[in-house]
Amino acid sequence: MKKVILITISLALLATGMAMAADPIPATTETQGITTSTAAVFYGTMTNTESVVWSESNLDLRNNPPLGQTYNIFGIPISSSFLWLKLDLDFLDIDGINIGEITFLAPERQSVMSYTESIIADNGYGEFNGVQALDTGNRVANQKNFNSVEQFDFVAFSDAMGRATTSESLLLDMASQGSDARERFMCPFATGDEGYIPAYCNVYEMGSSFSGSQVSMVTRASENHIAKSADVPTQVDYSVGLSGTGSVVSWINSHVMEGRTGGHLELDDPFGFPIHANFLWNYDTGAPFTGPGTGFMQSVDLTYKEKTTISGVIESFSKSMSVQDAVRRL
Structure with a gap:
């Protein structure tokens, strides 16, 4: 009997009029766009690594920590x-x-986005296709600041100790001293919490890894956290689907601390x-x-963790994780 494992997680954060949620950081005047595309078919060995660390603040991040300014008068x-x-x-x-x-x-807000990916395949036949796009400009709700899609197939040679090892992780860490809601919304009916978007400190991390002699897999990772106004929700998404022989792990870790006025x-x-x-x-x-x-008062302290592990012959595995952190959720 064919076994199918399908796991979907959606973590959404909103408490209207009470503890609030993330206020996106607006883009700088000059923005950047980086796009890469990779395709490979090989017999033998292949390696592929990617790394992104992106910090941004609405003020000057060079003197952080701490956020904001402190004077002694x-x-x-x-x-x-x-x-x-x-x-x-x-x-x-x-x-x-x-x-x-x-x-x-x-008040100051700062975000750190990090993405890492690694593939090592040796003594086998493989195919790899990957597209990554990074844009530091302001996004709307259906656009992404970072997006990655990868497809990887590998079969080890029968007369060699072939193996493929992959790992991928996406992280978004955000902290804020609060905001004046009157300056952050386009929607005339959005008032925040007594006129404020309270302080917060939220971090989300999700990803997957695989090690084995045979695999056919697809992964997707995306996020958006740069926007002109607080009307745009901050979103983090990751999914993995595969079949093969070996061991797979997929996880989500999150810690949310939300404020109240x-x-x-x-x-x-x-x-x-x-x-x-x-x-x-x-x-x-x-x-x-x-x-x-x-x-501000810290009114929410939420920790959410989940990890799925499978070893052996994996006929089918799929896991999807999604976070929407916003004052005005979709």
Whole structure:
């Protein structure tokens, strides 16, 4: 009897009006696009490796960690983890010189995307086809910042100790000090959580590996996390399908920490002073009054892990994993 294993996982994160979700980072003015295509038919040995590590911030990532800015004024620590401050000097127009807006403290968001792939095949006949595309520009919901599709077939020579070993992993790690929802949505009905997209720290990793003497496999990996507005959901997807002789492992690991808006005070030109400020405090822990910490409350701590392992004659195996992390999910 033919055995078929089909596993589908969908991990979706949203809590409307409460703990929120990821706010994508907007693209820089100059963006990049990298595309590669590989095709091979061989008798003997083949190796193929790929590696991507991509960090991006809405501010300057060179001084991270920590996120944001911290100043010590008269012995008092001031941080963008609880205070956002701008000085609006548009009213000063001296000899045609417009000074404009000066930012002193602003919340920061940073993401790290990583992808690794490796194939080593020796003493056998094989076919390999792979296409990878990376784009650092703003994406919409049905577009990807990174996309990989690979097909690999291998049969070891009967008179040699032939073997094929593959591994593939996709990771997305995101952290934020929070955002002003009024500046991040195109949808007029999206208000965030009391006007904010709270702080978060979320990481997702998924992939697969195989080792054996015979295999026919297809893998797909994709993600998007760069967008102009928070209306676009962050998505991570991975799938593997194969049959063969050997051992296969496929997994997903995730850790989600989502925030909630606590106490907050907004100042817009108070008493005529050209100041725009957002002050946030956690009235449960007392931060920042009682010690260091973000002004948002951590209201979600979620860990999700799953791993499937098969060894022997694998007639059919398929596993699909998907994450959608968004304030406005599809």
